Amino acid sequence: MSAIGQSLKRLEDCPLLTGAGRFAADNRADGQLHMRVVRSPIAFGRILSIDTADALAAPGVVAIWTHDDVAQLPPIDFRMTRIAGMEGYRQHVLAHGYVRYVGDPVAVVFAEDPYLAEDAADLVFCDIEELEACLDATADPVAFMPEREPGLHSEIAVIVKQYGDLERAFADAAATVELEVKVGRHSGVPLETRGALAVRDADSGLLTMYGAAKVPHYNRDSIARMLGLDPSLVRLSEGHVGGGFGIRGELYPEDVLVCAAALRLGRPVKWVEDRREHLMAANHSRDQVHRLRAAVDANGYVRGVSDVFFTDQGGYVRTHGGTVTDLAAALLPGPYVFPAYRAEGHIRLTNKTPAGTYRAPGRYETTFARERLMDAIADRLGLDPVEVRKVNLIAEAQMPFDRGIDALGTHVVYDSGKYHDLLQRALDRIGYDALRAELAKRRAAGEQVGLGVAFFIEKSGLGPLDLVTMSVRPDDTIEIVTGAASVGQGIETVMAQVCADTIGIPIERISVIHGQTDRIPVGFGAFASRVTVMTGSAVRIASQALRDKAIALAAPLLQAGIDELGLQAGRVVSSVTGAGIGLADIAAQSGGELAAQGEFRADHMNYPYGVHVAQVRIDRETCGIEVQRYLVAYDVGRAINPMLIDGQIVGAVAQGIGGAILEEFVYDEAGQPLATSFADYLMPTCHEMPIVDVLLREDAPSPLNPLGVKGAGEGGITAVGAAVASAIDDALGRPGLVTRLPVAPGRLHAALLRDED
Amino acid sequence: MTEKHAITLNVNGRDYTISVEPRRTLADAVRDDCGLTGTHLGCEHGVCGACTIIVGGKPVRSCLMFAVQAAGEKIRTVEGLAKGEELHPLQKAFWENHGLQCGFCTPGFLMLAAGALEENPDLDEAELRELLSSNLCRCTGYQNIIKAVRAAAVEMRACQPSANP
Numbered sequence: 001m002s003a004i005g006q007s008l009k010r011l012e013d014c015p016l017l018t019g020a021g022r023f024a025a026d027n028r029a030d031g032q033l034h035m036r037v038v039r040s041p042i043a044f045g046r047i048l049s050i051d052t053a054d055a056l057a058a059p060g061v062v063a064i065w066t067h068d069d070v071a072q073l074p075p076i077d078f079r080m081t082r083i084a085g086m087e088g089y090r091q092h093v094l095a096h097g098y099v100r101y102v103g104d105p106v107a108v109v110f111a112e113d114p115y116l117a118e119d120a121a122d123l124v125f126c127d128i129e130e131l132e133a134c135l136d137a138t139a140d141p142v143a144f145m146p147e148r149e150p151g152l153h154s155e156i157a158v159i160v161k162q163y164g165d166l167e168r169a170f171a172d173a174a175a176t177v178e179l180e181v182k183v184g185r186h187s188g189v190p191l192e193t194r195g196a197l198a199v200r201d202a203d204s205g206l207l208t209m210y211g212a213a214k215v216p217h218y219n220r221d222s223i224a225r226m227l228g229l230d231p232s233l234v235r236l237s238e239g240h241v242g243g244g245f246g247i248r249g250e251l252y253p254e255d256v257l258v259c260a261a262a263l264r265l266g267r268p269v270k271w272v273e274d275r276r277e278h279l280m281a282a283n284h285s286r287d288q289v290h291r292l293r294a295a296v297d298a299n300g301y302v303r304g305v306s307d308v309f310f311t312d313q314g315g316y317v318r319t320h321g322g323t324v325t326d327l328a329a330a331l332l333p334g335p336y337v338f339p340a341y342r343a344e345g346h347i348r349l350t351n352k353t354p355a356g357t358y359r360a361p362g363r364y365e366t367t368f369a370r371e372r373l374m375d376a377i378a379d380r381l382g383l384d385p386v387e388v389r390k391v392n393l394i395a396e397a398q399m400p401f402d403r404g405i406d407a408l409g410t411h412v413v414y415d416s417g418k419y420h421d422l423l424q425r426a427l428d429r430i431g432y433d434a435l436r437a438e439l440a441k442r443r444a445a446g447e448q449v450g451l452g453v454a455f456f457i458e459k460s461g462l463g464p465l466d467l468v469t470m471s472v473r474p475d476d477t478i479e480i481v482t483g484a485a486s487v488g489q490g491i492e493t494v495m496a497q498v499c500a501d502t503i504g505i506p507i508e509r510i511s512v513i514h515g516q517t518d519r520i521p522v523g524f525g526a527f528a529s530r531v532t533v534m535t536g537s538a539v540r541i542a543s544q545a546l547r548d549k550a551i552a553l554a555a556p557l558l559q560a561g562i563d564e565l566g567l568q569a570g571r572v573v574s575s576v577t578g579a580g581i582g583l584a585d586i587a588a589q590s591g592g593e594l595a596a597q598g599e600f601r602a603d604h605m606n607y608p609y610g611v612h613v614a615q616v617r618i619d620r621e622t623c624g625i626e627v628q629r630y631l632v633a634y635d636v637g638r639a640i641n642p643m644l645i646d647g648q649i650v651g652a653v654a655q656g657i658g659g660a661i662l663e664e665f666v667y668d669e670a671g672q673p674l675a676t677s678f679a680d681y682l683m684p685t686c687h688e689m690p691i692v693d694v695l696l697r698e699d700a701p702s703p704l705n706p707l708g709v710k711g712a713g714e715g716g717i718t719a720v721g722a723a724v725a726s727a728i729d730d731a732l733g734r735p736g737l738v739t740r741l742p743v744a745p746g747r748l749h750a751a752l753l754r755d756e757d
Numbered sequence: 758m759t760e761k762h763a764i765t766l767n768v769n770g771r772d773y774t775i776s777v778e779p780r781r782t783l784a785d786a787v788r789d790d791c792g793l794t795g796t797h798l799g800c801e802h803g804v805c806g807a808c809t810i811i812v813g814g815k816p817v818r819s820c821l822m823f824a825v826q827a828a829g830e831k832i833r834t835v836e837g838l839a840k841g842e843e844l845h846p847l848q849k850a851f852w853e854n855h856g857l858q859c860g861f862c863t864p865g866f867l868m869l870a871a872g873a874l875e876e877n878p879d880l881d882e883a884e885l886r887e888l889l890s891s892n893l894c895r896c897t898g899y900q901n902i903i904k905a906v907r908a909a910a911v912e913m914r915a916c917q918p919s920a921n922p
Contacts (some may be wrong), residue, residue, distance in 0.1 A: 013860070016857055016860030016863055018838070018865055019794070019838075021860055021861075025788075026788075115778065115780070190859070191807055191862045191894065192799065192859070193798075212779070240859070240861075241859060242797070242859045243859040273802040277873075486861065489858065647855050647897060650898035655897055678800050678804035678893065679802070685889075685890040685893060686897075687887075691900070692898060722861075
């Protein structure tokens with residue numbers, strides 16, 4: 001039986017269930033110092049002076065640094081989507097001349113004990129001349145740092161993507177539909193806060209940072225470059241990672257500071273942030289305003305769409321550069337033909353926490369915008385919203401579908417898809433017509449219940465390449481080494497299943513090493529739903545190479561011809577004589593080594609797709625919103641472990657519901673963050689979660705990789721805002737009511753009052 | 758405030774004599790002074806429940822208790838849940854039902870459920886949801902956590918020595 005497609009229990013779980021996990025804060029080293037960051041209490045201002053005298057005299061304090069102490073360190077560079085002219089907006093590891101958000105690191109305290117470090121940090125006094133904070137990314141651009149960077153203003157780049165004849169589309173249109181929508185500030189908020197331990201080995205000079213995540217190889221190179229070290233003298237080591245979601249594992253100022261301190265202070269340095277710091281210092285995301293116009297025919301066919309949008313990227317440009325805006329502009333058209341299109345994405349800085357990617361970056365926002373637009377078109381023309389979608393979906397016969405624009409430097413070509421088929425399957429699964437009739441009856445009886453449907457495209461499998469090495473060990477187990485990373489998604493199990501599928505041994509005999517820069521020369525990490533596609537394909541290639549090598553080595557040992565040999569249950573067996581030999585024995589009798597490697601390259605991403613259906617009920621008195629039922633229909637091409645995909649999707653739905661009705665980083669008019677605890681940044685508990693039904697399909701395998709897989713990590717979140725918004729409109733009988741996420745009860749109440757006036 | 762006090766914490770049946778400031782949280786003492794890092798800190802303000810351990814038979818947020826308050830109490834952490842190699846029914850059920858992804862919140866959920874089910878293994882569906890809504894998970898969407906705890910409750914009921922023979 002093939003190991004692919006089985007819902008096998010995870011290899012990862014045992015240590016995590018017994019308390020033997022090794023998360024960032026669990027690392028310790030003899031003689032370690034503790035770092036505490038002093039953060040700006042002001043959203044925007046010029047630093048006049050920083051007084052560290054009292055703090056330096058506090059018990060246990062070893063050193064305190066401000067920017068002057070690390071002035072030689074360059075700012076943190078872009079990892080992705082570098083756009084010319086952005087360099088001046090990068091963040092220094094400690095604030096240089098100005099502070100640009102509440103939480104901006106201005107100093108670091110190193111002390112013998114974390115409690116003492118925190119005591120001393122409270123004694124550091126920052127004299128900051130407060131300037132007027134900019135908190136609206138749609139307002140006219142303002143100066144970035146008036147004195148330090150005189151020419152720079154807060155519009156850092158404009159990304160334009162277009163195809164087709166938009167002018168003609170609007171000229172020929174039966175109607176024009178316009179819409180402005182906003183998606184609030186959310187973020188991944190993993191349950192584990194960030195943390196790191198840097199240790200320099202005195203003998204070898206090797207600097208190791210424990211607590212790495214997501215992109216260890218890239219960050220090793222960045223840290224080495226910033227500290228002026230040869231990359232061979234820097235090692236990043238990933239332990240367990242308590243959730244990623246796009247934000248964890250990017251290179252942050254604190255990571256560089258612990259490494260610099262371990263070098264300079266000659267002792268191991270540990271840093272673990274608290275939750276308040278996390279909520280105001282780790283990357284935020286979303287926060288976009290879209291101004292859409294659609295040219296439509298009378299039957300709802302969309303001839304063209306234009307979108308001018310604004311991404312509020314906060315105080316500085318961090319590692320993601322223009323990624324979120326690039327993805328938003330490229331993927332807004334989603335599953336629809338839209339023969340003409342123009343997006344103009346303005347990347348603006350404000351005095352909020354800097355922003356990066358969060359699960360389905362650019363897609364959660366644009367799926368909300370696009371699907372709200374489709375609902376608005378249906379409402380304007382008096383058509384059924386599902387029918388309007390069917391009229392516009394790209395047909396199976398049009399695949400592969402060349403969109404004519406780029407995303408993340410790759411040409412957008414939808415590789416495969418049966419969109420109409422999946423939509424119908426989703427409607428059938430939930431019993432759409434009957435359910436609509438039932439909800440109409442409940443509404444007639446006075447309840448506010450409604451249904452919303454949204455279609456979306458995801459993207460996955462970002463290249464350029466992945467490499468794995470694979471070797472047979474003397475105990476007849478297989479070790480796979482990959483430069484990918486684990487953020488809790490189950491990479492060990494999935495890679496082992498791909499390997500087991502070729503080699504035929506149980507996954508328990510396969511171990512997967514990841515996130516260790518000293519074990520493999522290259523690695524691209526875990527982001528953009530790339531691991532199963534890229535690393536999985538590399539594992540497939542390596543497994544086949546290992547199989548071929550084992551057979552070639554076994555032939556003389558078994559005195560058999562290669563053609564008669566095959567791999568069965570981890571043994572090379574002759575189909576003629578029935579004689580066989582195990583992999584470890586082959587290795588032992590062939591000079592001790594049986595190993596292979598696999599490299600997989602991809603120039604294009606692939607494009608999974610899906611449908612979300614939400615049913616909500618609204619309490620007309622409190623405006624409380626209850627998501628009562630949820631369906632995700634998703635085509636991943638091929639499922640390696642359906643149970644794990646199901647888990648990814650349901651977990652992502654929860655985050656999507658958070659973003660749709662609960663979560664938002666709110667600021668007051670001075671730029672003070674108002675959501676700096678879990679009492680204010682509200683994430684769903686099991687109370688807020690409906691039963692989520694997952695319809696997992698494998699109807700459109702990707703032709704771009706040997707497994708046919710597409711990524712499964714993000715599709716559960718992509719359309720939640722869109723589907724829930726549509727369902728709220730439906731429940732209240734007010735088409736177009738929801739134009740902003742999250743739909744907090746207070747906001748809904750105000751919208752309803754406004755409507756009644 | 759920074760003067761240290763010698764206390765003894767009894768964790769998973771073993772005594773740890775440690776010296777702590779009065780302000781030291783129980784969570785920090787368990788993690789750093791006793792070296793039991795299976796208990797995790799997710800928020801340090803009592804909302805997420807990742808640090809849930811059992812003190813005196815009740816699940817508590819160890820980030821909201823001082824270590825000195827727990828002296829003399831019987832403390833149980835995730836490290837004490839399995840009996841040697843034999844996993845606790847909750848641990849088995851979380852594994853079988855994919856009740857964890859990154860695993861950071863898992864010890865807190867396990868100890869929350871263990872404490873509650875030991876007191877009342879007959880929690881109904883609403884009570885179970887109410888109980889589990891005490892803790893946050895950012896990966897699973899809770900569906901499989903609820904499934905796992907429900908499955909473990911069945912096994913724990915079956916294994917429970919009957920109180921009224």
